[in-house]
Amino acid sequence: MSAQREMKEKNPWHTPVTIIITVIGVIAIVALVTVGVLQNKPLLQKYKYGIVLDAGSSHTALYIYEWPAEKDNNTGRVEQIHSCKVKGPGISSYASTPLKAGESLRECMQEAEQRVPRKRHHETPLYLGATAGMRLLNMEDSAASNKVFQAVEEALQKFPFAFQGARILSGQEEGAFGWVTVNYLDDRLKQGLETTGALDLGGASTQISFVSDNYDGSESPDNSVTFRLYGNGYNLYTHSFLCYGKDQALRMTLAQQTLSGPRTIQDPCFHAGYNETKNYSVLYDSPCVSKRKPQSAPATFIHEGKGNFQQCQEIIKRVFNFTDCKFSQCSFNGVFQPLLQGPFGAFSAYYFVMNFLNLTDTSIPLETVRDKLSRYCATPWHQVVQQHPGVKVKYLAEYCFSGTYILTLLTEGYNFTSWSYPKIKFIKKIKGSDAGWTLGYMLNLTNMIPAEAPDSPPLPYTGYVSIVTLLAVTHKH
């Protein structure tokens, strides 16, 4: 006991000197931490942010972009830091319940509030661009489309960002901004390199955009977009085919097979053994097919698969018009298209489908690609389901159709050949950012791509520092 007391009394931690040292130490640590935190503060504010909502026909996605604050005008520095897929269908599906369109965005918007530093919220521009789904709804029922926009705007205004409005992009804008995105991310614009064409396959429309040397825009001005970017002029050919996205193209192909209002169809684009009862009124509920609705059809039809690639390609070809062309040359439906040129990046559904089919490698000869797809289409449905337990059945049922549609669109529609097919790259992302129109749209609206090449400083910063250091050192001697 007494030995213990002695130890307590002599405890060196209790001497005044150590107490002072400890207090000073604690103060020093607190001071250090405070300075560290304060010093890091400007670091947090070094970046700016922009948010774009892509309101597509099949779904809405939110993208957050980030760039160095003092380099708004500089090159190739904007990056996607986050994306969020909105749960549920695209906003055009909420025509009869518009408020739900607004509500559906809430979760992703709350994520955005977390991701963008609070201090930047109020100055972060927020855009919503709608594409072919809303174009179709607007054609069908403009009052309903206005209500959807109103609900979506009201929902977005509740967030602390600088909301810049919601609107429908024109097909030209959608095509052109997709092209800007791809070439910006590849650093091709800044460096004035040969550009990459852009192929976008959505659910309701599809876009093709590229620069062709022998195209000056005069033959079909509607397909021409000119840009001046970093001191280079671009004359871009672009076209958006409404109804030729993969969901609407499937509708058109089914409509083609149900013109007489049959009770059963045997569809070569679906696997043998596939068998589903479908509604005529649901199938024909789209401006892409509504005029062709059979007069006296029963309420439903049985959709049976028979898995035949050749026949599938034949019926898909029938939804293209290859005969009328008023121009020197056309892709299809009387739309002008100059000679294909340069490499192409093919994204969105081009990528989803070709990636699933293991066909993203375009060095595989086109004939082999067809053979592989033909074999896949001939696989019985129960076997396909067995082999892909993790894949959504709705997607799974449609890959044979979608793959066949993609090959038909590329070769028969746009005239890609076995020689030019290898110039296509199926891509999802470029340097971490998704390929799509959203980044190009934001760069344009925030004026982040200068028309002229930025003046480069007479000496780069590192060069300046080295010279100053050298002078300082030599001065000493």
Ligand SMILES: O=P(O)(O)OP(=O)(O)OP(=O)(O)OC[C@H]1O[C@@H](n2cnc3c(O)ncnc32)[C@H](O)[C@@H]1O
């Ligand atoms: O451009 P629009 O025409 O407005 O449509 P979208 O923007 O909604 O179209 P997406 O590119 O997001 O998707 C195109 C299609 O691909 C489908 N899709 C998405 N993910 C897929 C996947 O993993 N496998 C197969 N299909 C997929 C989706 O349902 C659409 O039918």
Ligand SMILES: [Ca+2]
């Ligand atoms: Ca899209």
